[in-house]
Amino acid sequence: MAFVNMKSKEVQAKIVFYGPGRGGKTTNLEYIYGKFRERIKSEMVSIKTHGDRTLFFDFLPFDIGKIMGYDVKVQLYTVPGQVKYDATRKLVLKGVDGVVFVADSQVEQRKKNVQALKNLQDNLATYKKSIFKVPLVLQYNKRDLKDVPILPMEVMEKDLNSQLKVPSFGASAVTGHNVVPTLKKIISATMASMQNVLK
Amino acid sequence: MGSNYDDYSFSEIVLGQEQLDSIETILTDELVESGVHSVLLIDLAGNIIAHRDNGNCDHDVYSLSALASANFAAVDTMAKIVGEEEFSLLFHKGENESIHFSKVNDEFLLIAVFGKKVTLGLLRLKVAEAIEKINTIIQQ
Ligand SMILES: Nc1nc2c(ncn2[C@@H]2O[C@H](COP(=O)(O)OP(=O)(O)OP(=O)(O)O)[C@@H](O)[C@H]2O)c(=O)[nH]1
Ligand SMILES: [Mg+2]
Numbered sequence: 001m002a003f004v005n006m007k008s009k010e011v012q013a014k015i016v017f018y019g020p021g022r023g024g025k026t027t028n029l030e031y032i033y034g035k036f037r038e039r040i041k042s043e044m045v046s047i048k049t050h051g052d053r054t055l056f057f058d059f060l061p062f063d064i065g066k067i068m069g070y071d072v073k074v075q076l077y078t079v080p081g082q083v084k085y086d087a088t089r090k091l092v093l094k095g096v097d098g099v100v101f102v103a104d105s106q107v108e109q110r111k112k113n114v115q116a117l118k119n120l121q122d123n124l125a126t127y128k129k130s131i132f133k134v135p136l137v138l139q140y141n142k143r144d145l146k147d148v149p150i151l152p153m154e155v156m157e158k159d160l161n162s163q164l165k166v167p168s169f170g171a172s173a174v175t176g177h178n179v180v181p182t183l184k185k186i187i188s189a190t191m192a193s194m195q196n197v198l199k
Numbered sequence: 200m201g202s203n204y205d206d207y208s209f210s211e212i213v214l215g216q217e218q219l220d221s222i223e224t225i226l227t228d229e230l231v232e233s234g235v236h237s238v239l240l241i242d243l244a245g246n247i248i249a250h251r252d253n254g255n256c257d258h259d260v261y262s263l264s265a266l267a268s269a270n271f272a273a274v275d276t277m278a279k280i281v282g283e284e285e286f287s288l289l290f291h292k293g294e295n296e297s298i299h300f301s302k303v304n305d306e307f308l309l310i311a312v313f314g315k316k317v318t319l320g321l322l323r324l325k326v327a328e329a330i331e332k333i334n335t336i337i338q339q
Contacts, residue, residue, distance in 0.1 A: 003246035007216040012246040042259040045266065056269060059245075061261040075245060075265060091272040095244020197213060 002097045002190075004197055010071045011198065013190050014095055018120050019102035020112040021053070021081035024141040027173035028102060029058050029078055032183060035176065039063060054080040057092045067191055068198050074187060081116065090123045098135040098190035100182055102173075103160060105142045105150040110159065117160055131164065135189035138168035139182045144175050214337070219249060221336045226251040229329040230311060233321065236296070237312040240303065240333065243268055248307065258312070267310045271300055290319065299323075303330050304337065 002013040017025040026046070033044045040062055047056035058078040065072065079089040101120060103113040121131040140156045151159075153170055161168055167185050171178035191198075214222075222240060226249060230238045237252035239260060245268035250260055271289065278286045289300035299311045299322055309330060313322055 003242060003244075003248060004213045005219065005248075006213065007219040014244050014246070042262050045262045047269075056273075057265075059262060059265045061265075073261075075261070077265075087276060088273065091269060091276065094268075094272060095242065095246070 002194055002197075004070070004194075008071070009069060010073065011067075011194070012073045012075060013097040013194070014075045014077065015098040015100065015186055015190060016093055016096045017076065017078040017100045017102055018089075018093075018116070019081055019141075020104055020109060020116040021083070023081055023102045023104040023109070023113075023116075024173040025078040025081060025102045026052075026054055026058050028100070028139070028141075028179055028182070029060050029076055031173055031176050031179045032062070032076065033060055035180065036062065053082060054078055055085070056080065056088050064187060068195075070198055072187075072191065074190075083115075086119070086123075089119075090126060093123050094127065096124075096127075096129070096134065097193070098137075098186045100137050100139055100186050101160070102139045102141050103156060105140050105156065105170075106145065107149040107151055110151060110155075113156070114159055135186060135193050136164065136166045137182055137186045137189065138164070138166060139178070140168065140170045141173055143170045143177065144172040214248065218336050218339065222249045222333055223251055225329050225332045225336075229325050229332070233325050234317040235311050235313045235322065235325070239264055239267070239310040241268055241308050241310060242306050243272065243308065245269065256312070264310065267298075267300060268308065271302075271308055299326065301326050301330060303333055307333075307337070309333075 002011060004011050017028055019025055033040060042061055045059040049055050060076040062074050062076055064074055077092050079092045124131050124134060138161055169178040169182045171182060173179055226238045231251050231253050237256040237258060239250050240248040241264040242248060245265040247264050274286055274289060291298045295314055297313055301309045303309050309326060311326060
């Protein structure tokens with residue numbers, strides 16, 4: 001849950017990048033880190049395996065400046081996408097204010113995307129949060145792939161977004177295409193959900 | 200997918216200026232004055248509620264609190280797996296700096312970074328006193 005410091009007029013909100021293993025969550029954060037280097041004062045923290053898979057989380061604090069008179073700091077996290085890390089994945093979701101679901105556009109990953117979204121719903125439910133109410137943005141990642149078949153955007157929309165009806169972006173975390181728009185969207189959705197407090 | 204949570208709403212933590220002032224005073228008086236290098240009150244999501252230090256620390260407190268909350272949550276989950284309600288002492292000892300974690304209530308943790316001049320016994324005493332006072336303020 002977000003923390004509002006009325007004294008220093010500061011808001012801290014937690015945004016989590018969720019999705020199937022190897023979908024590109026960590027790559028999203030790395031792109032953001034590279035792009036906004038001068039505005040991000042600390043190092044990106046990654047708790048990962050030797051093979052560069054996320055073991056616990058990546059963490060990137062990002063100062064986005066003033067919104068409605070408050071100094072807004074978003075804490076960006078990724079979860080480990082591999083199925084076997086569900087216990088730690090659940091911990092990272094604690095206190096989440098907004099979620100970016102990073103789906104993998106590869107045809108081969110179609111089922112995994114759906115399973116990961118279901119897993120998000122289940123894990124949010126353990127914190128009594130509904131996937132239909134949490135600020136959520138979908139990102140269909142790896143649109144740049146040329147050598148392997150990728151799913152048409154309409155198919156991904158139908159698979160993942162037919163009931164949720166949340167904002168979605170085709171993107172490439174490697175080239176950076178639509179990474180920043182995804183981030184901006186989730187930040188504005190998260191801040192909008194907090195408006196009642198930030199009067 | 201169907202929703203069963205009609206009453207869901209965001210549960211931001213909002214503390215007023217006076218409450219935060221009092222908490223910061225407690226952190227300084229009870230802990231920093233007793234020789235603790237740096238002390239953080241954080242929530243379980245890793246947000247920093249209050250931070251005080253002795254002026255000689257240059258820690259990355261945002262990363263520290265993200266890791267501390269995750270570490271606490273991981274240890275807490277391990278306790279449940281082996282059938283314990285919780286592990287009461289959470290303490291990492293280094294050659295020069297050590298870190299002590301305590302639960303303040305269901306939402307908050309107190310993280311104290313201290314050196315060789317403070318004994319663990321004194322630290323635990325001071326932390327317990329600070330937690331009691333903080334809880335009184337939060338409940339107001
Ligand atoms: N072509 C292409 N490759 C990508 C893209 N995004 C990520 N990748 C690659 O996919 C692999 C996995 O990316 P990660 O960012 O580590 O994936 P992750 O979602 O963090 O994976 P876990 O930590 O295991 O959950 C890496 O080899 C990335 O370079 C993309 O947009 N296009
Ligand atoms: Mg990763």
